[in-house]
Amino acid sequence: MTIRFDRLVELLGTSRESDVSLVAIDDVEHDSRRVGQGTLFACIRGEHADGHDYAAQAVRSGAAALLVERRLDVRVPQLVVADVRASLGAVASAVHENPSSSLRIVGITGTNGKTTTVSIVASLLRTLGQSTLEIGTLTGERTTPEAPELQRQFRGAVSDKIDVVVMEVSSHALEQDRVAGTRFAVSAFTNLGVDHLDHHGDLESYYRAKAMLFSRELSDFAVIDATSPAGVRLESEVSIPHVAITGDLIDDVELLPHGSRFRWRGNAVASPLAGAFNVSNAVVGAEVVAALGHRADAIAGAFETIESVPGRFEMIDVGQPFGVVVDYAHTPDGLEAVLEAARTITRRFLIVVFGAGGDRDVSKRPQMGEVARRLADRVVVTSDNPRSESPQAIVDMVVDGMSSSPELVELDRQLAIRHAIAGARDGDVVVIAGKGHEVTQTIGNDVLEFDDRVVARQELRRLGGNAS
Numbered sequence: 001m002t003i004r005f006d007r008l009v010e011l012l013g014t015s016r017e018s019d020v021s022l023v024a025i026d027d028v029e030h031d032s033r034r035v036g037q038g039t040l041f042a043c044i045r046g047e048h049a050d051g052h053d054y055a056a057q058a059v060r061s062g063a064a065a066l067l068v069e070r071r072l073d074v075r076v077p078q079l080v081v082a083d084v085r086a087s088l089g090a091v092a093s094a095v096h097e098n099p100s101s102s103l104r105i106v107g108i109t110g111t112n113g114k115t116t117t118v119s120i121v122a123s124l125l126r127t128l129g130q131s132t133l134e135i136g137t138l139t140g141e142r143t144t145p146e147a148p149e150l151q152r153q154f155r156g157a158v159s160d161k162i163d164v165v166v167m168e169v170s171s172h173a174l175e176q177d178r179v180a181g182t183r184f185a186v187s188a189f190t191n192l193g194v195d196h197l198d199h200h201g202d203l204e205s206y207y208r209a210k211a212m213l214f215s216r217e218l219s220d221f222a223v224i225d226a227t228s229p230a231g232v233r234l235e236s237e238v239s240i241p242h243v244a245i246t247g248d249l250i251d252d253v254e255l256l257p258h259g260s261r262f263r264w265r266g267n268a269v270a271s272p273l274a275g276a277f278n279v280s281n282a283v284v285g286a287e288v289v290a291a292l293g294h295r296a297d298a299i300a301g302a303f304e305t306i307e308s309v310p311g312r313f314e315m316i317d318v319g320q321p322f323g324v325v326v327d328y329a330h331t332p333d334g335l336e337a338v339l340e341a342a343r344t345i346t347r348r349f350l351i352v353v354f355g356a357g358g359d360r361d362v363s364k365r366p367q368m369g370e371v372a373r374r375l376a377d378r379v380v381v382t383s384d385n386p387r388s389e390s391p392q393a394i395v396d397m398v399v400d401g402m403s404s405s406p407e408l409v410e411l412d413r414q415l416a417i418r419h420a421i422a423g424a425r426d427g428d429v430v431v432i433a434g435k436g437h438e439v440t441q442t443i444g445n446d447v448l449e450f451d452d453r454v455v456a457r458q459e460l461r462r463l464g465g466n467a468s
Helices: 005-012 051-060 084-095 114-127 147-159 171-175 203-214 229-237 276-291 296-305 332-343 364-375 391-400 413-422 452-467
Strands: 027-029 039-042 065-068 078-080 104-109 132-135 164-168 186-189 222-225 242-245 250-256 259-264 267-271 323-327 350-354 378-381 429-433 440-443 446-449
Touching: 005 078, 005 084, 027 084, 027 147, 039 051, 039 084, 051 065, 065 084, 084 147, 104 114, 104 203, 104 276, 114 132, 114 164, 114 276, 114 296, 132 147, 147 164, 171 203, 186 203, 186 229, 186 276, 203 229, 222 229, 222 276, 229 242, 242 276, 250 276, 259 276, 267 276, 267 296, 276 296, 276 332, 323 332, 323 452, 332 350, 332 364, 332 429, 350 364, 350 413, 364 378, 364 391, 378 391, 378 413, 413 429, 413 452, 429 452
Parallel strands: 027 039, 039 065, 065 078, 104 164, 104 186, 132 164, 186 222, 222 242, 323 429, 350 378, 350 429
Antiparallel strands: 250 259, 259 267, 440 446
């Protein structure tokens, strides 16, 4: 796509430069390493680097213009704005011809359940005959891409004649205006728990960031899980048309070892996703699809085609007589929901292996320890992604929240999984929590190959006769 530079001047209401009418912008980029001919380079000021320092490099690589907060000594046209990041979404949308106006876009936000709910919505829509694009934790480096990449993906979806884009919208993305310039047909709220307080500071600020999605500027319609205090509050505050999910919409819930059955809006639903938390995700997903215009009975029938989501209550089975579940749960609420779900399929002991990530919210670590000790029969505390922090220091904070010591502390995650699986017997369930779909582990500056699902299968097979 191509837009004239003077059109961007008009859009932003910034000062006009002479002789810019013939300057054409083909793309927008905030990473100087990815700049090409005809690119508008956005000079974002980040925590560790300032894009203004890379403007000259971007110009040498072919940047046709700059989006800046102060005029720079380079010989290309410059859009000078008060806040580059705040302006970037609208600019990227304009360069790509406002693609969200030609798509139906669904945004899912919340602490837990975003990835699963996105997968549920996309799966239901495909069964009902619509093409979809999913954007989120499983598809890219960031849960919600930066604005240039996001608008580029939307433009590709328009070209590919995609009917609906279903995406995760993180609190970081909302606070950093990554979805500015995007119009959501339906936005949904799952829940609010303790997470990202290292960035937001407190739960109130975290809530306010999430609530930004449900403004008239971004969304046409909202689906809100109002079974929690945060959901009740959000429902009372939104000014856009919405539906609130309460206990009146669902009944006859039956939790099964490999799924659930329930009635939603009077229709029988059989879902292959296990756990009470996945019933909540399923109902949010169903309401989103209904808001897009599909009949409730058709939606209920489409649930039979849903597949499991990688790393979300994923069962690992090589023929052993006990259950092994891998899940991404990395918050207190998430861990609690997964352990409660695992308890429903446990006939003997419930064993959990988990840790906490480094360089992230420290307040949730003892809370996760409390949850694990309260709900599991055996607790193995290990390392997650310690990043730049001391693994032992992280583990110590987790253990501080426990009413009694864990059965084992083992910093080597593979050995921790080995011990848990080796000690399991017929009727037990082993939950390996925290990393889910991730295929690496970050320790210091090293990014190592590590997939809980692969390791679990290796350890089960290593047991040989004991596991079969």
